[in-house]
Amino acid sequence: MTLIPFFRQSLAALGVLSLACLSSAHAQVEIIEPAGDFQFGKVAVHSSATQTLKVANRGPSPMQLGSVISSIAAVSPLCTGIGCGVVIATDFTIPAESDGCSNTLLQPGAVCSALVRFTPSGPGQRGSQLNVFKPNAAYVYRGLGGTGVSQPLDCVLDWAEKAFPQLLTTPTMTSSAAPYHLRCYAKGAICVGADVDNPTDGPRFDQPSVYVYDAQAEPPLQRLDYLSSLSRLAQCQ
Structure with missing residues (x-):
């Protein structure tokens, strides 16, 4: 008799006992x-x-x-x-x-x-x-x-999705990819995000901006505008 089947049988028996104990506690x-x-x-x-x-x-x-x-x-x-x-x-x-x-x-x-x-x-x-x-x-x-x-970024992204529905399709949730907060579309082919105020690589000397990453563009990362400017345009509160 090999050890592997023996251990499998033992683990199965322990699993049954554990389930019995947990079922009693859950009840x-x-x-x-x-x-x-x-x-x-x-x-x-x-x-x-x-x-x-x-x-x-x-x-x-x-x-x-x-x-x-x-x-x-x-x-x-x-x-x-x-x-x-x-x-x-x-x-x-x-x-x-x-x-x-x-x-x-x-x-x-x-x-x-x-x-x-x-x-x-x-x-x-x-x-x-x-x-x-x-x-x-x-x-x-x-x-x-x-x-x-992440406000006002989520508000800007929600506005952008409504303004460009043909381009910004099937969005992911807003997430972090330091030093950016971003949301991606079309299975990651294009991402829109803003840099944060206090990234881990040191303070920024300019205010946060919104960027677009497009895998087909050259260069792939392009700055759109200041986050504050787009927030006013999107009427974020």
Whole structure:
């Protein structure tokens, strides 16, 4: 008998046991709000939005909860490349002053609640996973999702898409490709973006500008105008 089939059988048996333990924990401790994953929608970068988490004890005995945390442990990146979602647990927090669930002894039929805060640290789609732990390492969870909006750039890009619908088709979400915040179109053939105020390679001596990257052009990267000028043209607030 080789070792590989033996390990496969052992892992399968452990998987069944783990599922049984988790099913028992899930049956007693249940997230009742939200019904599905957290969806925070569009939030300005460095601003915040909150939603409520509610956890109920559906079992006949008290249940000791562990921490409620945002974790990337069980989350994979949505895709790779420019315009993809970014998995960042630190953009999703549970403020200590509003956390009524962590390390709580939840009585039968009782419900605890906590506020979950989304503060995007950059533009584009962000994601993570919220875990409500028990001391024995079982947990219940919800996905966390939201989009960081970079103003006024997102407003300018939204306006440009409406002004040039034949050119700017099938957009990706706004994302970062240092030192630019950008959005790409036509499967990456053309990208529009603006440089940031404080890039990692040092301060800029001019104000942020909007650029177009066109793989077919020469040179491929061309400056359009100042971001502030295009913001006025697009009537961004």
